[in-house]
Amino acid sequence: MKSNPFAYGRTVDGEDYCPRRSLERIVRSNFLGGQNMAIHGERRIGKTSLVTNVARRLPKKRLVYADFLFVNTPRDVVERIASALLETASTAGFLENAMKTFANLRPTMSFDTLSGSPTFSLGSAPESHYTPETVESALEAVHDLSAKNGLVVVFDEFQDILRLSESSAVLARMRSRIQFHKRLTYAFTGSHRSRMVDIFSNPDNPLYKSAMPIAMEPIPTDELWEFLAGKFDRSGIKVAADLRPAVAELGIEATGDLQQLCRMVWDKTRERSSRTAAAVDVPAAISEIFRIERSGYEEIASSVSPSQLKLLKGIAKMGGGNIYSNEFREANGLAAPGTITTAYKHLERRRLIYRKEESWKIDSPFFRLWLASL
Numbered sequence: 001m002k003s004n005p006f007a008y009g010r011t012v013d014g015e016d017y018c019p020r021r022s023l024e025r026i027v028r029s030n031f032l033g034g035q036n037m038a039i040h041g042e043r044r045i046g047k048t049s050l051v052t053n054v055a056r057r058l059p060k061k062r063l064v065y066a067d068f069l070f071v072n073t074p075r076d077v078v079e080r081i082a083s084a085l086l087e088t089a090s091t092a093g094f095l096e097n098a099m100k101t102f103a104n105l106r107p108t109m110s111f112d113t114l115s116g117s118p119t120f121s122l123g124s125a126p127e128s129h130y131t132p133e134t135v136e137s138a139l140e141a142v143h144d145l146s147a148k149n150g151l152v153v154v155f156d157e158f159q160d161i162l163r164l165s166e167s168s169a170v171l172a173r174m175r176s177r178i179q180f181h182k183r184l185t186y187a188f189t190g191s192h193r194s195r196m197v198d199i200f201s202n203p204d205n206p207l208y209k210s211a212m213p214i215a216m217e218p219i220p221t222d223e224l225w226e227f228l229a230g231k232f233d234r235s236g237i238k239v240a241a242d243l244r245p246a247v248a249e250l251g252i253e254a255t256g257d258l259q260q261l262c263r264m265v266w267d268k269t270r271e272r273s274s275r276t277a278a279a280v281d282v283p284a285a286i287s288e289i290f291r292i293e294r295s296g297y298e299e300i301a302s303s304v305s306p307s308q309l310k311l312l313k314g315i316a317k318m319g320g321g322n323i324y325s326n327e328f329r330e331a332n333g334l335a336a337p338g339t340i341t342t343a344y345k346h347l348e349r350r351r352l353i354y355r356k357e358e359s360w361k362i363d364s365p366f367f368r369l370w371l372a373s374l
């Protein structure tokens with residue numbers, strides 16, 4: 001019997017990556033043609049996997065990948081950019097040059113204990129040493145090294161740049177460089193739609209119109225099921241006709257969440273000593289996910305305020321319609337709209353919930369199901 005073929009919680013490639021041909025074509029031609037792009041879409045639908053897979057397959061190009069998740073200061077931003085560039089340099093053979101370029105930031109190299117791959121951090125200069133201008137210089141360094149080494153840049157979770165108190169100044173500095181970097185393509189990806197739209201499509205913002213916006217949707221259900229069923233099949237497990245409707249009922253949309261569920265379903269099928277995954281495995285898989293995640297969920301539930309917990313439970317149980325409606329407020333004991341707004345802001349900042357047009361959603365479908373069961 002083969003091992004469990006489903007992968008989640010990390011960037012996927014190779015056999016774990018379901019091709020997305022039409023999007024790949026667009027992203028690839030943008031990379032090659034020097035067209036910067038701003039790709040936004042919900043979490044775990046496959047933005048990072050898409051963009052890194054395409055970038056790694058570009059002829060004569062090297063990817064510089066920096067993740068901006070939870071950056072708070074210009075220092076964080078510079079460190080993410082510099083480390084990304086140094087990591088690329090270390091595998092592409094221009095580490096010495098890259099180290100020289102950043103010499104004034106005193107980078108040091110260490111080795112990841114698990115993977116053995118090199119990681120970089122900057123010397124301990126005071127926070128005030130790092131300004132929006134330092135960010136600009138870091139971009140300039142990427143550009144300089146690109147001339148000889150053919151680089152493309154991905155700035156992932158880019159909306160988190162807005163967490164910086166001086167974000168406008170940083171974005172303005174970025175723009176002043178990026179607009180001159182005609183032969184270096186940038187892909188900005190982000191999971192926060194309204195913030196990404198604000199950064200790139202609001203005329204008041206410095207990066208207005210400096211990248212082609214691309215809205216990313218989950219892999220179409222039929223295509224994804226074909227991919228998932230193929231994975232079951234090649235690992236020696238058939239898929240019963242009742243599996244797909246049982247999964248569909250849970251309302252899980254993100255590609256990564258479906259892979260996670262399938263991974264558990266596969267295990268449960270094996271535990272039954274069966275070779276056919278079926279609807280019966282779905283509740284068992286969900287219970288297993290709860291068992292694994294329970295302490296984390298409880299930790300969240302006990303760390304939020306009573307109003308925040310009411311809001312979370314309300315959304316989980318009532319399905320995310322308008323949280324300001326009388327019906328929602330009455331059913332959940334949240335009388336004052338101001339309380340809802342404050343609770344929403346806190347939860348949103350922790351990435352526990354988000355808003356999509358006129359609906360409010362719990363980020364993780366499994367956490368949503370757990371909350372609904374309370």
Ligand SMILES: Nc1ncnc2c1ncn2[C@@H]1O[C@H](COP(=O)(O)OP(=O)(O)O)[C@@H](O)[C@H]1O
Pocket residue numbers: 007008009010011012016017018019020041042043044045046047048049050191255256257259260
């Ligand atoms: N093209 C794909 N084919 C199959 N699974 C995918 C694909 N893209 C993403 N996934 C699933 O989603 C998870 C998250 O992918 P990731 O690229 O990190 O998403 P995002 O960057 O949108 O949060 C992966 O671990 C994998 O389970």
Ligand SMILES: [Mg+2]
Pocket residue numbers: 047048049156
């Ligand atoms: Mg990502």
